[in-house]
Amino acid sequence: MKLSKFPYLVQKEIFAEMNNQDSFSFSFISKKMRQLIKSTQSERLKSISFINYKRSQVKTAIVGIVFKNGEEEDVLVLDERSATVAGKLIDFLYIDTHTFRHPLFASFHTRNKEYAIRCFHNCFLYIFGDSVKYQWFENCYKTPIPQLQNVSSFITLLNIGLRDDDMDMVETFFSSSPIPKWVKVTNVTEETELSPESKFYQAESVTVDKIDQTAPAALRYFHGRLAFLKCCSCKALDLIEFINRWKSGEAYQKLEYLQFRISHLECKIAKFPENKILSSTGAKRIDSTKKPPTHILPKLYDYYDQNRNTEPITSHAYVVRASDNRVASVQFQPNTFLFGVWDKTEEEFLKMIE
C-alpha cells in the first residue's frame, strides 16, 4: 500500500482519523511527510498553542503539546543513552504497544544529543512556525538546556548549594544553556554565589528563595525585568545601594519590578527602616491627600503561584532615574519591600495622580 497513490483528499481524510501522537510520528518520517502533515492538518495544528519540552529525568525530556483549550498531551520522549542505539542515530520505540498510551520514545546516543534534539525541534519549527510558543522546562542543572531556535526556557532548581560540588555544576549549567526567560531557585544557602556574569542574572524573571541571613546576590547583579527575592534578613544598606544604583542608571536598566521579602525564621514581623532608606535615596512623596496610581504587571510564569500579576504597589513614595526621568514607586510593607518601575516620566506619572 503506497500512501502517495491515494488522492490528496483521501490522504487528508486518513490523517484526520489519526490521533496526535501518530500524526507526530508521521512528521518524523521525511520532509515530504512533514509537508503533507502541514498542508492536510491545518485545523488540528491551529488548535495547538505551545510545544513544551519538559525534563523528566537527568537524561530524559518529554515533548508535550498544549491545546488552546488548556489540555495537554505528551507526544514524544527524548531519551539520551550512553550505550549505542541499535546502530542508528535515532531509534524509535513505542513502550506500550497494547494501550498506546505512552508517547513515542526517541532514543539517541549522548554524543548525538544536540543533533537529535535539533532535528525534532526543526520538525516542529517547520510544521508550526511562529503559530505556537516553544518552551523548555528544566528542573535539573546536570544537563545544559540545548540551544534551540525560538525556545524560551523556564528553570526551577531546588536545594542549590547544599552539596560542595553543586555550584560548579550550576555555573556550568547556566554558562552552557541559553539565557533563561524565567528562573526560580529555592533553598539557596549562604555560600552559594554565581559569578556576576552568569546568565542566571540575565533571565527576564528570577525568583530566589534564600535560607540564610544575607541578601541574594541577584539584588546586586540582576539584569532582567522582574525579580522576586526572599531571604531571612536584610540590611538597609543593601536596599539603599539598590535604589541609588537604579536612580543613577548604573544598573537595572531593564528592571520593571522587584519584590524583596524577609522570611523571618521566628515568624516575627521584620520592619524595614523605611525613613532611613527613603531619605538616603532622595525619594519624593506625593501629597498624602492625593491617591497615587497603582503599579501592577503580569508575571511571566509561575507554576506554583495562582497570582498571574505582581503584587500591586500603591505608594506615595517614589524615586526618579536621572538618565531618562523614569519613575519607580517604592513601597514598604511588613516583611516586604516593593519597587515598581513605570514606563512614564515624572511629569507623566504625576498626571496620573487623582
Add this chain to the structure above:
Amino acid sequence: MSSTEQGTSSAAPAEPTTAPESAAAPEVPESFYYVHGKDKVVHKVSAGALQHSALIHGMISNLGYTEEQAKANPFPFENIDGDILQMVVDWCNQHKGKPTPPEDTNLPKQKEKLFDLVLAVNYLEIKELLTYCCKQVAMMVKGKSPEEIREIWMIPTDAEDEAAEKEAKKRAGKEAAGETAAAAGDAK
C-alpha cells in the same frame, strides 16, 4: 454475462402519482440498475442502495431507464476489480435506507484489498464508506514508530525522494532536448 441479481421486482421508475392528497400514496416499485467492474460480472443494485454513491446517483437521477434499458446498459467501472465492486455493492445494499453506524468492522484487513477499496470508494464518491476505510487505514499505523509506518505505507526516505526528483529532472531535460532537436529538424 453473469449476474449477482438479488431482487426480482421491476426496474421501471415510478410514474408520478395523481392520487388525492387525503388518500395514502401507493407503494412505489423499486427501480434497479446494473454495474460491472473489471471482471465484467454484472451486479444488480437498487436505486436506493446506489444513493450512497454520489457519482452513480448523479448519473442515474435523470436517466428514467426502463428495466430492459437498465439491464442492457450496465454502468462499466473498468478501473475497479470485480471483488472490490462486490464489496461496495454489498455495503450499499446492507446500508440501504439506514443510518450508517459509527464504525464498520467488516472492512478487509489485508492491506492491498483495503487500498483498492479506498480508491474505488473514493472514485464512486461513497462518503460514509470512505470515512470507515480511512479510519481503518489510519488504524494500521496506530502506535507504530516512524520506521514501521514507512514500511507499511512504502514511504520513501528523504534520500530516495531526492534521487527520484533528480531522475525526474534528468528525464525532463532529456525530453526537452529531444523536442528542441525535433523542432530544429522540422525547421530545416
